[in-house]
Amino acid sequence: MIDDELLTLPEIAQTLGMNPSTVRLWVREGRLQAEKMGRKWMVRRVDLEQMLAKQPQVGHPRGAASASSTPEDWSEHPERAMMDLASSAQPLGRIR
């Protein structure tokens, strides 16, 4: 992967499977560094990866908010057992 690779906002949205407006919001809020080139905002891939690494809860606010609690026994929460799957996913080496 080339660190200097430049990505457009729609490309980032497509890669992450997100709405392009969410990515534009990240740029507007300064969470994601971007540079305007002509009429397009461009993001260095390394900046995108840094942002995602620093803010593991980044993403859709509803998704992040709902990942706040993880029951020990899911049989007591049968209606939630197949929800918020991302809250049970962890990058390799972080599981405890």
Added chain:
Amino acid sequence: MSRALVPSQLAIEQMREADVRWASALRGLDSYPDRLRTFADAAEEQSRALTLADLANVRWKPRPGARKLRFPFEVDPAGERPGPPTLWGKFDRAVKQLGVALEGDSIKPIAEAFAQLSALAAELANSLQAEGLPSERQRQTA
């Protein structure tokens, strides 16, 4: 250990997006067959996101007791579900399979269970429409 093909944070990000769509699909399960299609699409997205997570070497923290999971009553065996009972039987078995997969420590079986659920929900929607249950668009133009 093999190097991940996909950055894990990107994969988890995609899982969060799939979770949002999935939650929305479950909330809206009030009419057939359109909602079953929405459900099928959301389950397919979960399957794709989980497959990506598997490629990213993301680890799954098991959910003990998840085999008791309950879906909204519109697709629950206790509810009155229109359509072929045999297909619903397969659907119920796929739900159980998802619950068992969620209790395990591997992402791949979860992805496979969602893919199965997606296929069955789409098949149920097709079947209901073939039986003459109109889609929302058909109801509006009637």
